[in-house]
Amino acid sequence: MxxxxxxxxxxxxxxxxxxxxxxxxxxxxxxxxxxxxLSVGRGYRADADWLPSVTAVADKTSPAPHVRAFLAEPSRANYRRFLRGEGIRPQEPGEERARRPDPGPAVAREVLERHKARRGLV
Ligand SMILES: [Zn+2]
Known part of the structure; x- marks a missing residue:
């Protein structure tokens, strides 16, 4: 239920x-x-299936316009306004999370040696 x-x-x-x-x-x-x-998120045809999980944690008692607008219509556009209103910079299209650089073979070897040592394989 x-x-x-x-x-x-x-x-x-x-x-x-x-x-x-x-x-x-x-x-x-x-x-x-x-x-x-009227439930926000549930039953509403949001344009992304993860939007209801955001409306679930949004402060439903907040009078802030960006929160009201997002709860009234949880769309991607209002989600971006909601994030900005919360002081969070939304990720721009095409922008990806910074990837950790490849540590190289020396580090990989060291990790393997330490793993073997911990397991008593050496
Ligand atoms: Zn009562």
Whole structure:
């Protein structure tokens, strides 16, 4: 069962609860009835399948415009704005993670010798 956000109609408390997908109502700890909130990420046709995992960790209570925009529409474009808003420089297209340079045969030999020594193979 998926996890959903619910908002209590009586005390306004918001809480998460596991519920079947067709269940839009829940009961709050105060006894009041709670309605299911529009879930971000789940059910939304995001243009990348990893976007829901980002919306899951985004601060849903944040009033910041870049967060609101991203949660309302978790698209790649809004994800980039979200990252910039969070002070993270998004990776540009074609930009790859820096690769560690090949240490060369001497280092590879040393690693192998130390491995053998640890295993008592020498
Ligand atoms: Zn309540």
């Amino acid at each position: 998926p996890l959903y956000d619910f908002a209590c109609r009586v005390c306004d408390r918001e809480f998460e609860a596991m519920a079947p997908m067709d269940r839009t109502e829940n009961i709050c700890t105060c006894g009041g009835s709670a309605k299911r909130l």
